[in-house]
Amino acid sequence: MAGKSNTSKSKVITPSDKLKGWQQIAAFLGQPTSVVQRWGSEGMPLRRQGRFVSTTPQELNEWMGKESGKPVHVATGNADLTSELKRAVSFARREK
Numbered sequence: 001m002a003g004k005s006n007t008s009k010s011k012v013i014t015p016s017d018k019l020k021g022w023q024q025i026a027a028f029l030g031q032p033t034s035v036v037q038r039w040g041s042e043g044m045p046l047r048r049q050g051r052f053v054s055t056t057p058q059e060l061n062e063w064m065g066k067e068s069g070k071p072v073h074v075a076t077g078n079a080d081l082t083s084e085l086k087r088a089v090s091f092a093r094r095e096k
Contacts, residue, residue: 018054019056019057020054021053043063044060045059045060
């Protein structure tokens, strides 16, 4: 019985990379495409080129932070989690 290989290579996304299309944006955010499309109609930062959409991870992180009122960062495979942890601790201390 032949099946699909589980050794798919996933691309490491950097903050300067452009996310193109609803599927890439949804995968980055870990949400279904329908949710991301709704967010797009509610002000999520997007550039529309005809029927195509694009954005960057940095723009999405900034937008999610504004929407939640707290700093947000979607962790990717190459994220510097140490600096993100320090930033989160600093924010939490200021909130006290």
